[in-house]
Amino acid sequence: QRPKNFPPGPRPVPVFGNLLQLNLINPINDLQKLAERYGKVFSLYIGSRPAVVVSGVQAMKEALVTRSVEFAGRPQDLMINHITKSKGVILANYGPGWTEHRRFALMTLRNFGLGKHSMEERILGETRHISSCLEKNAGKSMVPHHLFSNATSDIICSVIFGSRYEHEDEVFQALITKIEELTKIANGPWAMLYDTLPLLRSLPLPFRKAFRNYNSMREHVLGIVNQHKTTRIPGQPRDLTDCYLDELEKRGESGSSFDESQMVALLLDLLLAGTDTTSNTLLAAFLYLMTHQDVQKGCQREIDAVLGEKEQASYEDRHRMPYVQAVIHEVQRVADTVPLSVFHATTKDTQLMGYDIPKGTLIIPNLSSVLNEESQWKFPHDFNPENFLNQQGEFVKPEAFMPFSVGPRMCLGEGLARMELFLILVTLLRRFQFVWPEDGGVPDYTPVFGSTQTPKPYRLCVRLRGTQRG
Numbered sequence: 001q002r003p004k005n006f007p008p009g010p011r012p013v014p015v016f017g018n019l020l021q022l023n024l025i026n027p028i029n030d031l032q033k034l035a036e037r038y039g040k041v042f043s044l045y046i047g048s049r050p051a052v053v054v055s056g057v058q059a060m061k062e063a064l065v066t067r068s069v070e071f072a073g074r075p076q077d078l079m080i081n082h083i084t085k086s087k088g089v090i091l092a093n094y095g096p097g098w099t100e101h102r103r104f105a106l107m108t109l110r111n112f113g114l115g116k117h118s119m120e121e122r123i124l125g126e127t128r129h130i131s132s133c134l135e136k137n138a139g140k141s142m143v144p145h146h147l148f149s150n151a152t153s154d155i156i157c158s159v160i161f162g163s164r165y166e167h168e169d170e171v172f173q174a175l176i177t178k179i180e181e182l183t184k185i186a187n188g189p190w191a192m193l194y195d196t197l198p199l200l201r202s203l204p205l206p207f208r209k210a211f212r213n214y215n216s217m218r219e220h221v222l223g224i225v226n227q228h229k230t231t232r233i234p235g236q237p238r239d240l241t242d243c244y245l246d247e248l249e250k251r252g253e254s255g256s257s258f259d260e261s262q263m264v265a266l267l268l269d270l271l272l273a274g275t276d277t278t279s280n281t282l283l284a285a286f287l288y289l290m291t292h293q294d295v296q297k298g299c300q301r302e303i304d305a306v307l308g309e310k311e312q313a314s315y316e317d318r319h320r321m322p323y324v325q326a327v328i329h330e331v332q333r334v335a336d337t338v339p340l341s342v343f344h345a346t347t348k349d350t351q352l353m354g355y356d357i358p359k360g361t362l363i364i365p366n367l368s369s370v371l372n373e374e375s376q377w378k379f380p381h382d383f384n385p386e387n388f389l390n391q392q393g394e395f396v397k398p399e400a401f402m403p404f405s406v407g408p409r410m411c412l413g414e415g416l417a418r419m420e421l422f423l424i425l426v427t428l429l430r431r432f433q434f435v436w437p438e439d440g441g442v443p444d445y446t447p448v449f450g451s452t453q454t455p456k457p458y459r460l461c462v463r464l465r466g467t468q469r470g
């Protein structure tokens with residue numbers, strides 16, 4: 001029985017709730033159909049736990065913006081909370097610990113953008129590595145997956161740890177493998193069973209590996225932190241780790257939420273959240289650009305005209321590139337990289353679109369439904385940059401563009417991600433022509449579902465353009 005005035009939804013069965021009625025490999029279509037049947041705010045049972053699914057721009061804004069604080073919590077009793085002890089930012093519940101760490105991370109990312117080793121230089125430096133790898137493969141086809149994930153993890157590593165890692169570095173590769181394994185388990189059926197059937201939790205089942213992996217990731221990061229302690233000069237931070245150590249000293253025993261275990265969790269959060277999201281968006285970008293040559297050529301015309309003889313692109317150039325901006329936003333819309341956001345939870349008894357929702361209810365923001373909402377887009381089901389251009393050819397951003405979510409919990413890496421997407425895409429499109437390989441088969445745009453979606457594996461064929469810059 002649903003509580004009185006709780007959002008409606010399909011009838012659950014004992015133990016599993018509504019899980020058996022969803023295609024768990026990719027539930028997006030099922031969630032869409034349920035929203036058509038029960039409305040933009042409906043409920044589901046995940047095991048015995050009620051969850052409210054929010055779809056469409058209107059309900060999303062009411063929940064995450066108008067009633068921001070009431071919807072800014074995170075669920076606290078899922079497997080992933082037990083693994084991370086809800087430390088750091090991503091999974092921390094709404095409260096002073098989350099506020100302080102979010103503010104610290106945002107401020108530090110911003111400061112590095114303005115400082116001597118500015119974010120732009122870091123990104124352009126990393127793009128040169130991608131360029132030289134593509135150059136070696138000019139005229140051939142290649143699998144681009146690791147090229148982009150190595151670049152985005154290097155960028156975030158250089159911000160948080162001060163150094164990029166050689167891609168062949170064994171310790172670094174082991175860390176990346178552990179992150180990938182952990183994400184797979186946390187998104188998979190064992191995590192679902194752990195969350196649904198608490199009786200199983202103490203048994204030695206495969207989800208134990210996720211706990212072991214997290215602990216060894218922690219050890220690895222702790223090693224880096226300890227190295228920093230021996231080489232740092234207080235007050236002269238080289239990276240986010242140094243900034244945190246400065247902050248720890250400054251705050252002393254003042255009862256703030258800053259401590260070493262929070263620092264390690266924050267560093268892991270940034271590494272986890274900052275790698276696959278951006279690299280999967282880049283993969284989607286090249287999939288669409290290779291198969292829409294007119295769009296690719298449109299970008300190159302604008303890039304060539306705006307950059308002219310300039311040595312390299314700068315982030316400021318985006319203001320003179322409305323078409324490129326529209327293409328990047330359209331890529332983000334169709335890439336739908338984080339389709340169900342990160343789950344939220346209500347922090348107090350509240351209401352949404354006239355329904356009553358008790359404190360502590362799991363909230364699933366279906367961002368995918370907003371990015372594809374028929375009433376919000378000129379071409380909801382096509383890849384078409386016109387979705388972001390007005391009649392004068394100026395760039396416009398509809399309010400339904402929310403791949404980073406909205407409200408107080410919205411992605412804290414948005415600024416970094418947007419800078420990466422712009423600089424990497426502009427630099428590479430200036431230098432290379434990307435072509436769908438002859439033996440590439442029929443392009444398949446259906447993404448592989450996950451907490452972070454990715455295009456199906458594909459090969460990319462690259463040719464040098466006339467210009468040698470970038």
Ligand code: HEM
Pocket residue numbers: 089090091102156269270273274275277278281337338341342343344403404405406408409410411412413414416417
């Ligand atoms: C295209 C790239 C990216 C996309 C699409 C994306 C999307 C998202 C989304 C949808 C959320 C959930 C927001 C919510 O709960 O309402 C999120 C949270 C978060 N993202 Fe990103 N993200 C991207 C890149 C990054 C990068 C580069 C970083 C690292 C600097 C990052 C760090 C975070 C963190 C720390 C959170 C948790 C925020 C909180 O709970 O307060 N993200 N992101």
